[in-house]
Amino acid sequence: MPDRRISFRAPPGTRDLLPPESWEWQALSRLAIDSFERAGYAPVETPAFEHTEVFARGVGEGSEVVHKQMYTFSDQGGRSLTLRPEGTAAVMRMVLEHSLQRGPLPLKLCYSSAMFRQERPQKGRYRAFFQVGIEAIGSLEPSIDAEVIELGHRFLLNAETEPRLLLNSIGHPSESCRGGYLDKLRSFLRAHSSDLAEPDRQRAETNPLRSFDSKEPSTIAALEDAPLITSHLCDACRDHFQRVQDLLTDLELDFELEPRLVRGLDFYTRTAFEWVSSNLGSQSALCGGGRYDGLSQALGGPELGGIGFACGVERLLLARTGPSAPSLVGVYIVALSDEARREALMLASSLRSAGVGCDLDHSRRGLKGQMKDAVRSGATWAVILGDEELRERRAGLKNLRTQEQEQVPWHQLEKRLAP
Numbered sequence: 001m002p003d004r005r006i007s008f009r010a011p012p013g014t015r016d017l018l019p020p021e022s023w024e025w026q027a028l029s030r031l032a033i034d035s036f037e038r039a040g041y042a043p044v045e046t047p048a049f050e051h052t053e054v055f056a057r058g059v060g061e062g063s064e065v066v067h068k069q070m071y072t073f074s075d076q077g078g079r080s081l082t083l084r085p086e087g088t089a090a091v092m093r094m095v096l097e098h099s100l101q102r103g104p105l106p107l108k109l110c111y112s113s114a115m116f117r118q119e120r121p122q123k124g125r126y127r128a129f130f131q132v133g134i135e136a137i138g139s140l141e142p143s144i145d146a147e148v149i150e151l152g153h154r155f156l157l158n159a160e161t162e163p164r165l166l167l168n169s170i171g172h173p174s175e176s177c178r179g180g181y182l183d184k185l186r187s188f189l190r191a192h193s194s195d196l197a198e199p200d201r202q203r204a205e206t207n208p209l210r211s212f213d214s215k216e217p218s219t220i221a222a223l224e225d226a227p228l229i230t231s232h233l234c235d236a237c238r239d240h241f242q243r244v245q246d247l248l249t250d251l252e253l254d255f256e257l258e259p260r261l262v263r264g265l266d267f268y269t270r271t272a273f274e275w276v277s278s279n280l281g282s283q284s285a286l287c288g289g290g291r292y293d294g295l296s297q298a299l300g301g302p303e304l305g306g307i308g309f310a311c312g313v314e315r316l317l318l319a320r321t322g323p324s325a326p327s328l329v330g331v332y333i334v335a336l337s338d339e340a341r342r343e344a345l346m347l348a349s350s351l352r353s354a355g356v357g358c359d360l361d362h363s364r365r366g367l368k369g370q371m372k373d374a375v376r377s378g379a380t381w382a383v384i385l386g387d388e389e390l391r392e393r394r395a396g397l398k399n400l401r402t403q404e405q406e407q408v409p410w411h412q413l414e415k416r417l418a419p
């Protein structure tokens with residue numbers, strides 16, 4: 001007989017999300033979308049793959065994401081398609097396809113979606129991962145920058161991640177702003193080329209701004225006296241940045257100015273920010289974002305400013321310091337005979353209809369086994385049904401936190417247990 005067993009291992013850099021981690025993952029995604037929806041952001045979902053040019057032109061050929069990390073393939077029609085490595089270019093493509101920019105602006109959108117990047121796997125860095133994020137498209141006002149940053153910050157605090165907010169402005173591409181600055185930075189990097197680590201020399205020519213992202217000690221040292229973007233912003237970008245900072249101060253939001261923060265995707269303009277966590281090790285970025293006022297035009301659309309952020313859900317899970325998410329099962333029904341099992345199924349149905357999260361045994365376990373399952377389910381209450389309880393139309397009600405137990409008539413159960 002040929003060996004028909006396939007490898008049970010998921011591909012490198014991917015992972016299965018299993019309980020109990022998957023409960024936490026689901027709770028975090030729900031918390032994110034809830035917080036964003038409460039601020040007027042509507043949930044959207046784009047396809048898991050796009051025409052390659054959406055990312056090539058949107059994210060930019062100069063970025064490592066496009067250059068090295070995309071999962072690109074041809075479909076049966078010979079089209080070049082790419083698994084979504086990030087959400088912003090895909091959301092902008094969606095906006096343009098449906099002409100959403102013709103309606104009221106800004107468009108406020110949010111998502112919780114899978115992303116795919118062919119990176120070297122390590123803790124907190126995967127090839128298939130999830131992001132929760134928001135995009136506010138169609139306003140150039142500093143107030144929307146402040147709103148987006150405040151929303152991200154509050155979400156990260158509610159997710160118990162102890163975030164530190166780093167803030168910068170990287171201006172816009174014209175010669176009077178980032179363009180002129182890049183000429184200066186390039187000259188500086190050329191003059192110090194021999195001090196840069198080997199892998200950074202090429203990048204210094206092709207994408208000089210990204211030199212600031214190098215983890216190589218010699219490059220970091222060489223960049224100590226490098227010119228910084230914040231001293232070379234044009235008046236309009238400097239004014240925008242100042243107004244964003246003033247608004248964040250009004251909101252009593254702590255931020256650290258980090259003029260070396262450059263972000264990895266080419267579409268960013270003006271405000272750039274990242275939240276980092278000391279609990280994450282080398283992949284310290286929890287969440288990142290910024291303005292992308294040129295993205296729509298890069299895709300062939302009209303002038304349409306935008307700003308947003310995305311958080312890696314796996315990194316949120318690693319960074320969390322708070323208690324785990326409460327179980328949505330509030331009640332576990334323990335049934336001790338065939339007749340009790342029939343009643344248990346009906347009781348579960350009516351409790352669930354009344355909005356009470358409820359689970360029960362389907363394996364004919366004994367009392368001890370079912371009580372163990374009740375604790376494992378995370379329920380606060382165990383409802384115990386035996387023959388005697390059935391005869392007297394009552395149930396044993398045990399609080400699994402305090403271990404207190406009492407007898408409750410059936411007709412009062414729903415009222416006692418309703419949330």
Ligand code: HAM
Pocket residue numbers: 085086087088117119124125126127129131133134135264265285286287288289290291307308309310311312313314315
């Ligand atoms: P990004 O900085 O490339 O930005 O990714 C955002 C977040 O996704 C990172 O801070 C990190 O938490 C998570 N992340 C990135 N790569 C990986 C990976 N390989 N494994 C696990 N987590 C990862 C963007 O993607 C932009 N679209 C954000 C944005 C939205 N900017 C404006 N609007």
